[in-house]
Amino acid sequence: MNKLELAPSVSRVQWCSVPLKYQSYSQNYPTPQPNTWVKLLELPSPYAQDEALLLCEDTPETWAVWIPEYGEATLTTSQFCLQ
Numbered sequence: 001m002n003k004l005e006l007a008p009s010v011s012r013v014q015w016c017s018v019p020l021k022y023q024s025y026s027q028n029y030p031t032p033q034p035n036t037w038v039k040l041l042e043l044p045s046p047y048a049q050d051e052a053l054l055l056c057e058d059t060p061e062t063w064a065v066w067i068p069e070y071g072e073a074t075l076t077t078s079q080f081c082l083q
Contacts, residue, residue, distance in 0.1 A: 038080040
């Protein structure tokens, strides 16, 4: 059986849910905003919650966040998705 390998993707915020109606992929992706809860795709520890509060954008690809049961952290946009 062959191992499936994925090519690295362009870093952008991912969507957690699929729209009910199919829409063109040419639409703009949502832009993260401060004071928004996001879903974590990778947990920083086994005890951390699976959501984080966006605090502020550090760079176009990283955000300072607060994670319940963990504290403050810096995440890349590939580590979370908008809900």
